[in-house]
Amino acid sequence: MHKTCFITRRRALWLGLGALVTAGDLTRDMAKCLSQKIQDMDGQERDFKVARGASLKERAAAKGLIYGAASRYDDLSSNAEFADRFVEECGLLVPEWEFKWSAGNKLLRPTPDSFNFTAADWMAKFARNHNLLLQGQTLVWHESLPPWFEDTVNRKNAEQLLVKHIETVAGSYTGQMHSWAVVNEAIKLSDRRSDGLRKTPWLEFLGPDYIELAFRVAASADPQALLFYNDFGLDYDTPADEAKRTAVLRLLERLKSRGTPVHALGLQAHLSGDESRFNARKLRNFLHDVASLGLKILVTELDVTDKNLPENTGVRDRIVAAAYEDYLSAVLDEPAAIGVLTWGLSDRYTWLSEFAPRADGAPVRSLPLDAELKRKLAWNALARAFDRAPVRDAHLKVKEHKSDNKSDFFV
Numbered sequence: 001m002h003k004t005c006f007i008t009r010r011r012a013l014w015l016g017l018g019a020l021v022t023a024g025d026l027t028r029d030m031a032k033c034l035s036q037k038i039q040d041m042d043g044q045e046r047d048f049k050v051a052r053g054a055s056l057k058e059r060a061a062a063k064g065l066i067y068g069a070a071s072r073y074d075d076l077s078s079n080a081e082f083a084d085r086f087v088e089e090c091g092l093l094v095p096e097w098e099f100k101w102s103a104g105n106k107l108l109r110p111t112p113d114s115f116n117f118t119a120a121d122w123m124a125k126f127a128r129n130h131n132l133l134l135q136g137q138t139l140v141w142h143e144s145l146p147p148w149f150e151d152t153v154n155r156k157n158a159e160q161l162l163v164k165h166i167e168t169v170a171g172s173y174t175g176q177m178h179s180w181a182v183v184n185e186a187i188k189l190s191d192r193r194s195d196g197l198r199k200t201p202w203l204e205f206l207g208p209d210y211i212e213l214a215f216r217v218a219a220s221a222d223p224q225a226l227l228f229y230n231d232f233g234l235d236y237d238t239p240a241d242e243a244k245r246t247a248v249l250r251l252l253e254r255l256k257s258r259g260t261p262v263h264a265l266g267l268q269a270h271l272s273g274d275e276s277r278f279n280a281r282k283l284r285n286f287l288h289d290v291a292s293l294g295l296k297i298l299v300t301e302l303d304v305t306d307k308n309l310p311e312n313t314g315v316r317d318r319i320v321a322a323a324y325e326d327y328l329s330a331v332l333d334e335p336a337a338i339g340v341l342t343w344g345l346s347d348r349y350t351w352l353s354e355f356a357p358r359a360d361g362a363p364v365r366s367l368p369l370d371a372e373l374k375r376k377l378a379w380n381a382l383a384r385a386f387d388r389a390p391v392r393d394a395h396l397k398v399k400e401h402k403s404d405n406k407s408d409f410f411v
């Protein structure tokens with residue numbers, strides 16, 4: 001007969017970490033660090049309670065913010081229950097593969113002279129039919145390039161190829177796009193250039209001005225879309241992230257000084273649950289500097305890898321949720337922040353299962369919904385961040401989300 005023990009959640013949590021130390025799964029230092037992450041500012045263990053009711057997109061919209069997620073044609077088209085949950089929670093869709101040159105099993109660019117818009121058209125129609133904003137990711141990147149790229153593109157034809165790609169792809173969806181990630185991940189300090197630029201084929205064939213060219217062609221192809229520069233590794237109080245924040249700010253300053261039509265910075269925000277070096281003040285200062293250039297800020301690929309966290313899902317979920325909450329409470333303090341997009345909605349389809357699998361083989365638990373499409377504490381953390389965020393532009397403010405004062409602890 002199972003002995004009923006009246007222990008508090010706090011005790012259960014401590015027991016969780018304590019038991020893991022006893023079992024040797026955690027060092028004492030790791031347990032201390034992880035337990036601190038789960039506490040709020042005055043050392044109380046966070047309960048992640050959230051007012052019942054509204055979805056993530058409704059809570060975001062109540063503050064004039066956008067919430068959305070990346071997803072794939074294969075997942076939305078084959079699973080009606082998932083598609084329904086996506087539409088319920090999200091106000092924006094980012095096709096994870098369908099607007100890349102070539103990603104997963106999708107080939108937008110079968111040959112140097114052809115385009116296959118079948119999947120992208122389906123995603124654009126899905127967004128239209130469900131009143132979702134649509135974001136294109138990404139027009140210019142050094143990854144997800146088609147098989148013919150390396151043997152075809154050279155100094156002579158690179159500009160014509162790049163211009164034609166952007167004109168054709170962005171031009172095919174003019175007026176349908178909320179935003180485009182025009183250039184993705186162009187900074188890599190370990191490539192040791194004075195301008196911090198990553199050594200990509202685009203840089204090799206076109207020089208540093210390929211970035212400005214891409215934005216100008218995109219602005220001409222779709223004057224209505226918000227055009228942003230997208231990058232990762234800008235989040236933590238580490239020497240590498242600090243240096244990259246400085247390099248990205250310098251790039252944005254250079255682009256703006258030349259009148260480049262760049263409208264926002266995309267923070268990919270691929271966070272790590274076991275990373276303790278987060279400094280909200282430093283992140284807020286960086287975002288303020290970006291906003292001072294007249295740029296908006298979008299969190300574009302938010303997720304929290306749990307690969308180095310204990311297997312215990314009760315502990316893991318709390319640490320992941322704390323990472324979401326701490327990061328977003330800093331970002332959403334910045335008035336120029338206009339939205340938060342997670343790189344996926346459900347653990348069932350996260351790219352992290354391949355990109356950052358757990359050594360113990362346990363399914364990753366990085367996103368707001370679990371693999372059964374149930375809300376997790378990560379969902380609570382996003383909901384609390386939106387509920388606590390300052391209201392944005394008054395005209396965007398929709399009916400304030402009226403909680404029924406009945407807080408609903410998510411078990």
Ligand code: XIL
Binds near residue numbers: 144351
């Ligand atoms: C990734 C997708 O999630 C994968 O499914 C795909 O195979 C490769 O691209 N940073 C980015 C995104 O800018 O485009 C990446 O998306 C994830 C990391």
